[in-house]
Amino acid sequence: MTAPGSDDFDGSLRTAAMAWLDRKSTPDSLVVTRQDLLDFTFEGQRFPLIDNQLGIRKPQGFRAALSILTTYTSDRQRPPYEDAVGPDGFLRYKYQGDDPQHYTNRGLREAHRLGVPLIWFFGIRQGLFLPFYPVWIVADEPRNLQVAIALDEAQLNLADHTSLSPLERRYSERITKQRLHQPVFRQRVIQAYETSCAICRLRHASLLDAAHIIPDRDDRGVPAISNGLSLCKIHHAAYDANILGIRPDLTIQVRTDILHEVDGPMLKHGLQEMNGVALTMPRRRLDRPDPDAIERRYEIFRKAG
Template sequence: MVDETREHGVRQAAFARLDQLIAQHPDAVPAARLLEGFEWQGRRFTLMGQGPGIWKPRGLDAALSILTAPPKPGEPPPYDDDWLDETQLRYAYRGTDPSMWQNAALRLAYEHQLPIVYLYGVAKSRYLPVYPAFVGRDRPAELAVDVVFQAGDEDRGVAMEIDGRAYVTRPTRQRLHQHGFRVRVLEAYRRRCAMCALRRGPLLDAAHIVPHSEPEGLAVTANGLSLCKLHHAAYDQWLLGVRPGDLRIEVTRDVLDEIDGPMLRHGLQDLDGESLRVLPRRPVDRPSDERLAWRHERFRQHGGPMR
């Protein structure tokens, strides 16, 4: 028999600990910190296991967390096709036996509607925890469950119903992918702007070379540039571009001809003809020539120099 008082108590303590960890590691929580665990009534529980997949710590009957592994270098996030929509994830059982202890623990979380933690891998040994999540449907014939994510702010959510249970959800898939993309790109560029080398973290963004709305706009590091807020905005507004091959920055003629203060001169005009100042060390993370060429052609269409 499931001790629901204990199950809920441990989960409340887990969420409180995750609140602390996210405050300390806002980009992504290191696996080592998740493995440290937390205490509840004098007993220690860990937030994840040493291996992948479904985690049920000793002392609980139902699963506490599920995990999606980080993407490999140069590859998009794994299991992307398992998202049913922006708010629901199809999560596979471990193996092919629904009664295996990990699968049984996950199904118990469904049967008792116990909240769980979804650990989304954004980089090697680094995870973004999403909680509370719920198992909204069990699909033993398909060796999977459907996971639904509950939003804390109802004004930002969309009400939906699964098996008669109402949840408030938000576009979790998009948020996770964009957050993971940002972490990977900024780390590849050593948390500096590729154009001006600014290293002030809160002022840096991960800019897409090919927009994520396009088929080739994958959330891979080679489709990104680490840019400060100014240069990201200028890049998105087609005021400057990056030439494929030599990676030189080009600024539009109207910006070069404009007369204004020192920010325009030093922040934009002086970049014309300069090479990117910061690049990833690993070749697989460097901006893709094919994607840069795609972007550069559209930059020309928006008034970029024909050179």
């Protein structure tokens, strides 16, 4: 057994924690609970992966932080991501409080200096987190009380992030969107709909998507649960292709020409029989579809038909 706090112990712990997360992650369950993270064991002893009260886990005796955590907040409390991304496309993570010398903030700086990987636990719902790992701290920005985070090796290997070319910035932004924004949006929407397709009630998480009501390429297509629908892959594709639409009364409408087609059982049972079905709603009212977004999207469907 290696000594707690030694470099060997630190490296072994990080490796074991990420391997454990690999085993916990399945196509039907990518998230972990707070209790799971508090109950993690290493070399026969309980070794929490998160701090019970602080956002940064810097174990006693360790030089560098082990993990960072973003607490769940509802869409109406703050913009989900806009204030967390820098002009270089890298995500920022705020210090613990406003004291750069707090031991957790020193742990972030040591993680940067040593180049060690961390785990980022991002809140999806109360007590439920989507883990991102390994991530690296690529810059310390004490004036703004924050650090810059690389979400994968492609971002890590970019040249000096303070002098990226326009092409490199767009590439970095795309990584951030694909690696964090899209997975977080997907998990938050699917959890809100209790892992079920809002149209056909299919309950296999690996076959579910988070469909945007207003597309994310539109300025109004915000990554909020109220702009999302949990749909199975066939109904997501049909919604995007305007084969089916959702009326302002939250009833499914299948395009008229599709209703008159004759084909196999998928067309009949998977699409045509969905005409007139009421959309399943999340339990929480604030998670339900934005009426204005539904109406704008329905107009696009109606014109397409």
